[in-house]
Amino acid sequence: MHDAGAPSGDTAPMTVLRFDNVSKQYPGGHVALSEVSFAVAPGEMLFVTGHSGAGKSTLLKLIQLAERPSRGAVLFGEKNLAKVRGGKVALHRRSVGVVYQNHQLLMDRSVGENVALPLILRGMKRGEIGKRVRSMLERLGLAARERALPSQLSAGEQQRVGIARALVAEPELLVADEPTGNLDPTLSAEIMALFAALPERGTSVLVASHDLGLIKRMKKRVLVLDQGRLADDIPPEDLADA
């Protein structure tokens, strides 16, 4: 099993994200994750796949600190997320850009206002926020839609707004949950191309998807979850045979 970013010898390579024997059991007794270990290197893009209920969503929730592990440790850089409490939870979440399958846009705020949110949360100056938002919208082909409400956009445009919002604050890690779930193949390819370009800018990308065709085409590392266990960790070079 490939283990990118795992310690080797005396020098441990830096990682953006690291799961060490992480398990998650929900109050009803359902085990969503069981002893999952992997690491994400800086500037790496990888996929997490598996059937429904395999644990993909729980894995993403643990990264965002929407849930905490029952056992094991999730490390974000050198920071153990178990020790992130209180107000620091919000600070951690600002370091992770998240793209949701259902966009999670605020429907009563304009495209520009939605994209500006992470910058407002960071307390950035108004003028700088405007510049960054416009630049990000231009990059995603949404410049003309800045003042539109999300309800006035197509599904593809809404998804791009979600991506713009996730990227505008230049997070260290971008996590995407089924980002192309509702999109046609052309748009899916466009969005994946956008994600693939992010590592060059220093952003690591973790995409949860069950679209195997898309995953194969991207030729990136793939983590395969099965009933909460990490069943496989396939490096890009092996993907053609997977």
Next chain:
Amino acid sequence: MPDGTKRDKRVQSTGVGAWFDHHLYSLVASFGRFFRRPWATLLTIGVMAVALALPLGLWVVLNNVQRFAGEVQGSRQISVFLKDGTDAARANALAGELRKRADIAAVTLRTPEEGLQQLRTRSGLGDAIDALAATGDANPLPFLLLVTPSGDDLTLAESLRTLPEADLVQHDAVWRGRLDNWLRFGGRVALVLALLLGLGALLVVGNTVRLDIQSRREEIGVLQLLGASDGFIRRPFLYLGAWYGLAAGALALAMLTAAWMALRAPLADLASSYGSGFALQGVDQVQAAVVVGGATLLGWIGAGIVTGHFLRQTRPTSH
């Protein structure tokens, strides 16, 4: 891991400026939400205002009763009615003797003629008294000594009763004591009512803000996932609660002022018919500011409690 420090430098915070910006934004946005559902808002404010106006009204009434009782009690005078047959010279001499006593602060002698004149003006029986006077009957009123004690009035009243010239000594200590007790009881009732109804107002704001939180749960969830701090999420609700409190406080004052205006003139007429210049007092500017400020704080606290509870429920757990 990527150079997080470098990133943080690129996405700089402006600290106080941004904090102030968000406060301003929350203040204005919450004001907008305040008017978004006018009927619901009006009902909330109405219920709160009544809850505030009741103890406040009771307090105003007690304040006025206390003031009125103060006027009565302020004199602490003992009335000594002299026996029939006591002439003016003896009455004057007795008044002079009493003025020399250490336990007496002042003595006023009221002649039967002065008494009759006072009765004529205050009782409204002027015509009847004139008619009686016309029959040639002598003035039936005795000389009256109005004694103001300088020390213990009960002991002095007992001592005055032993004077050979004294026919009747009138001292309303028991009545005054009872009035004091009633006023203290009324004050305590107002305080208990204020606490209970204040709690009610707090719950009304809390419930309204809770409903607002429920209707914005999804939005709050998104903001939390994007990294909004508890303060960022709490702020608009705190301002909303404060707006409710402010409006309810102002409405409660308006209700009391309307009641005061309606009662002021008839009460003044009533007091005047008893020869009193008593006027109903409302709430002054400082008291009004305290009421509105207190109601605003109440709204803020109510919203804070509910929002805090909601935020605690949304913390990530390991179980």
